[in-house]
Amino acid sequence: MADEIANITLGKYQLLDKVGDGGFGTVYRGRDPGLEHEVAVKVLHPELARNPNFVERFRREARLAARLRHPNIVLVSDVGEKDGRFYLVMDYLDGQNMASMLKEKGPIPLLQVKALLGPIAEALDYAHSQGLIHRDVKPANIILCKNGSPILTDFGLVKSLNEISGYSLTSTDVAMGTYEYMAPEQIQGKELTPAADQYSFAVMVYQMLSGQIPFSGVTPFEIQQGHVNRPIPNPLQYNPILTLGIFAILQKALAKDPTQRYIAVSDFTKSLEAEIAKILSVEIRSLKQEGVSLMNRRQFDQAGAKFKTAQSMIANAEIDNLLSECLRRDVIWQHLLEMEKLVKETSAEIAQMRSKESWINKKEKVFVFLIRNIKEKFGILITSMKIMGDSLRESSHREKAPKKDGSKKNNEPI
Numbered sequence: 194m195a196d197e198i199a200n201i202t203l204g205k206y207q208l209l210d211k212v213g214d215g216g217f218g219t220v221y222r223g224r225d226p227g228l229e230h231e232v233a234v235k236v237l238h239p240e241l242a243r244n245p246n247f248v249e250r251f252r253r254e255a256r257l258a259a260r261l262r263h264p265n266i267v268l269v270s271d272v273g274e275k276d277g278r279f280y281l282v283m284d285y286l287d288g289q290n291m292a293s294m295l296k297e298k299g300p301i302p303l304l305q306v307k308a309l310l311g312p313i314a315e316a317l318d319y320a321h322s323q324g325l326i327h328r329d330v331k332p333a334n335i336i337l338c339k340n341g342s343p344i345l346t347d348f349g350l351v352k353s354l355n356e357i358s359g360y361s362l363t364s365t366d367v368a369m370g371t372y373e374y375m376a377p378e379q380i381q382g383k384e385l386t387p388a389a390d391q392y393s394f395a396v397m398v399y400q401m402l403s404g405q406i407p408f409s410g411v412t413p414f415e416i417q418q419g420h421v422n423r424p425i426p427n428p429l430q431y432n433p434i435l436t437l438g439i440f441a442i443l444q445k446a447l448a449k450d451p452t453q454r455y456i457a458v459s460d461f462t463k464s465l466e467a468e469i470a471k472i473l474s475v476e477i478r479s480l481k482q483e484g485v486s487l488m489n490r491r492q493f494d495q496a497g498a499k500f501k502t503a504q505s506m507i508a509n510a511e512i513d514n515l516l517s518e519c520l521r522r523d524v525i526w527q528h529l530l531e532m533e534k535l536v537k538e539t540s541a542e543i544a545q546m547r548s549k550e551s552w553i554n555k556k557e558k559v560f561v562f563l564i565r566n567i568k569e570k571f572g573i574l575i576t577s578m579k580i581m582g583d584s585l586r587e588s589s590h591r592e593k594a595p596k597k598d599g600s601k602k603n604n605e606p607i
């Protein structure tokens with residue numbers, strides 16, 4: 194069992210614990226004692242490691258991947274072999290892979306999708322400019338680090354699997370998942386261009402937006418047929434917040450003919466980001482309207498929640514002001530309710546006292562005091578309202594009154 198090799202040393206690397214299994218092998222968290230930093234060590238499945246043809250190709254692809262230097266591509270630092278175990282070393286990424294995140298959360302909020310698109314597209318475009326195609330873009334190969342940044346892993350490695358005979362991609366469940374993201378030309382075994390990565394990435398984006406993959410099936414054949422022959426299902430049926438504009442962009446990136454897709458992956462994501470921004474601005478406008486009407490109905494908690502949601506979508510001074518206005522009105526309203534309660538309680542007690550005809554007693558003195566007290570509070574409130582009213586009247590008067598020198602310009606609002 195691959196598990197047994199945790200806590201041993203492979204080359205100079207100490208394997209600490211197992212992270213997970215994939216189509217090629219098992220990933221361990223490890224330690225590079227020289228540099229004293231954490232690494233991820235991918236140890237190849239024994240049946241692959243025994244195939245010299247595969248190992249040679251894998252080594253070659255790993256070397257090419259190791260040349261990539263991009264903040265959103267995992268750094269591959271070493272490949273090696275010890276006692277028949279073949280391994281690949283990369284930076285350890287502390288985070289969650291997108292496959293498990295999608296499984297947990299379903300569709301991802303538009304704002305987060307928008308933030309993730311750009312960095313992944315740039316990483317792919319960069320690799321393409323270096324002559325490398327990923328060939329296996331899928332959520333399991335993107336790790337969302339704790340600082341929120343998405344990192345692509347496993348660049349080009351699947352190529353070595355495609356190139357050897359006797360090892361079928363369908364032979365493991367993990368690899369079977371790969372068909373769900375595979376471009377039609379890749380399924381058909383045609384020559385690949387960077388557009389294949391764009392297609393796989395677009396499948397992933399479709400899933401991030403709708404919570405569903407466009408082509409699923411019970412058998413690999415069914416999934417393959419979907420990619421090659423079937424039209425893209427409208428994602429609005431899964432998530433009604435999406436628009437036909439988004440659908441059209443996805444359709445272009447998922448074109449069956451690779452030459453019909455966007456030229457660069459970031460062309461696809463830029464169009465998508467603009468469309469998402471449109472949806473978000475409509476959503477923010479309606480949150481603002483709902484918030485204001487709730488505030489006017491004195492449902493301050495709910496109004497505040499609307500403004501806070503809008504605030505999480507966009508940095509906007511108007512929304513900040515609405516939220517603080519809402520909080521301010523809530524405080525005043527709570528004070529007024531408190532006073533109203535006090536007045537009601539007091540008048541009820543006075544009425545009771547009157548009915549008992551015990552008006553002249555000790556209690557009376559207490560209540561007279563209480564009433565005076567309330568009167569005093571109302572007095573303060575009325576005085577401050579008067580001050581507010583006076584100052585408002587004064588400022589509007591100042592705005593209307595012409596300046597002594599007759600200059601109109603100075604009277605214009607700043």
Ligand SMILES: Nc1ncnc2c1ncn2[C@@H]1O[C@H](COP(=O)(O)OP(=O)(O)OP(=O)(O)O)[C@@H](O)[C@H]1O
Binds near residue numbers: 212215216220284
């Ligand atoms: N550099 C890394 N740092 C931390 N975790 C990693 C790293 N690379 C992979 N992992 C994690 O290790 C697990 C296994 O990854 P692996 O790449 O073997 O599987 P996969 O991506 O599901 O399949 P495939 O073999 O097709 O890539 C996954 O949970 C993945 O998120």
Ligand SMILES: [Mg+2]
Binds near residue numbers: 215333334346347
């Ligand atoms: Mg992987």
